[in-house]
Amino acid sequence: MDRYYNLPRILRELRETVLFERGFLFTAWQVFKCPGSAIRQILESGPHRFQDPIKFLFLCVALAVLAMNLEFTQKAMFGNVQFPELAAGERFEAVEQQLQEIIDDPSTKRELRFRVERAQRELKLSAPEWAIQKSMQWMNVALLLVVPLYAIGTWLIFRRSLNFAEHLAFNGYIYGVQCLLSILTIPVYFWSMNAGTIIYFIISTLYQFFAWRDILQISGWFEWLKCILMLVAVFATYMVLLILGTIVVIVSMLLLQMT
Numbered sequence: 642m643d644r645y646y647n648l649p650r651i652l653r654e655l656r657e658t659v660l661f662e663r664g665f666l667f668t669a670w671q672v673f674k675c676p677g678s679a680i681r682q683i684l685e686s687g688p689h690r691f692q693d694p695i696k697f698l699f700l701c702v703a704l705a706v707l708a709m710n711l712e713f714t715q716k717a718m719f720g721n722v723q724f725p726e727l728a729a730g731e732r733f734e735a736v737e738q739q740l741q742e743i744i745d746d747p748s749t750k751r752e753l754r755f756r757v758e759r760a761q762r763e764l765k766l767s768a769p770e771w772a773i774q775k776s777m778q779w780m781n782v783a784l785l786l787v788v789p790l791y792a793i794g795t796w797l798i799f800r801r802s803l804n805f806a807e808h809l810a811f812n813g814y815i816y817g818v819q820c821l822l823s824i825l826t827i828p829v830y831f832w833s834m835n836a837g838t839i840i841y842f843i844i845s846t847l848y849q850f851f852a853w854r855d856i857l858q859i860s861g862w863f864e865w866l867k868c869i870l871m872l873v874a875v876f877a878t879y880m881v882l883l884i885l886g887t888i889v890v891i892v893s894m895l896l897l898q899m900t
Contacts, residue, residue, distance in 0.1 A: 664692065665692055665697065665700060667690075667691070668688075668691040668692040669697075669701075669818060669821055671691065672691075672815070672817070672852075673818050673848070675855070676811075676814070676818075676852035676856060677852070677854075677856050678855070679691070679814075680810075680811045680814055680856050681856065683810070683811075684803070684807050684810065684811065694809075694810040694811075694814055694817075695813065697813065697814060697817050698788065698813040698816065698817045699785075700817075701816075701818070701820040702784045702785055702817070702820055704820065704824060705820035705821070705823050705824055706784065708823075708824045708827060709827075783883060784820065786879065786882060787875070787879055788809070788812055788813050788816050789809065790875045790878055791812040791816065791875060792805065792812045793805075793808075794871040794872075794874065794875050795853070795871070796808040797871075798867050798868070798871055799857045799859070799864075811852075815849060815852045815853075818848065818852075819845045819848065819849065822844055822845055822848065823841055823845070826840055826841040826844065829841075846872075850865075850868065853868060
């Protein structure tokens with residue numbers, strides 16, 4: 642019987658996926674080293690030798706979120722700051738879940754709900770701690786949200802021969818590399834959180850401008866001025882959307898507690 646999967650095929654697919662042709666590392670390195678030629682090749686003939694933009698972006702964001710949520714990263718970014726109320730809230734949620742799985746009697750559930758509500762009032766999170774908790778839970782969605790905003794900005798300013806889908810694709814590649822750069826700058830946070838943030842911002846912005854210049858053939862101070870203004874507009878829109886999303890979550894939680 643001729644089997645489709647065998648060890649040489651598995652090893653070849655692993656090599657292609659991870660390192661070389663159509664691989665993640667190959668795509669990341671080419672888009673970082675020469676974004677103009679790599680992305681133009683992808684847009685003109687498809688990602689035959691590269692990972693497609695959606696998979697690449699999702700994997701980069703997942704790696705960045707994972708790196709930011711590691712314990713040593715949290716210590717590097719926030720130092721030895723402890724959040725006892727937050728830790729207590731997390732332990733309480735685990736206990737609550739176990740009790741709900743064990744107890745089925747309606748009267749006992751009513752009593753449990755009363756105690757849960759009382760405990761929740763006692764274990765209130767402060768505003769900064771609640772914000773940190775929620776931002777970590779929805780960090781991947783928040784990171785992905787910025788890509789269509791960049792695509793809208795570059796499409797409105799530099800339409801030229803590229804359609805919106807192509808702007809979405811190349812901005813996905815660029816932002817994926819920026820997420821990987823955020824991982825590389827994590828060691829700086831052990832020295833200083835402010836320094837790490839500033840260094841990442843500078844490196845990330847310089848790479849973004851470098852990639853846009855190669856892909857969109859930007860020249861002249863007026864076009865660069867439009868890029869800077871577009872970045873400011875994207876950042877402002879992004880912050881407004883995050884604030885609105887936070888308000889929606891808070892209102893939803895309040896409505897659930899009232900029911």
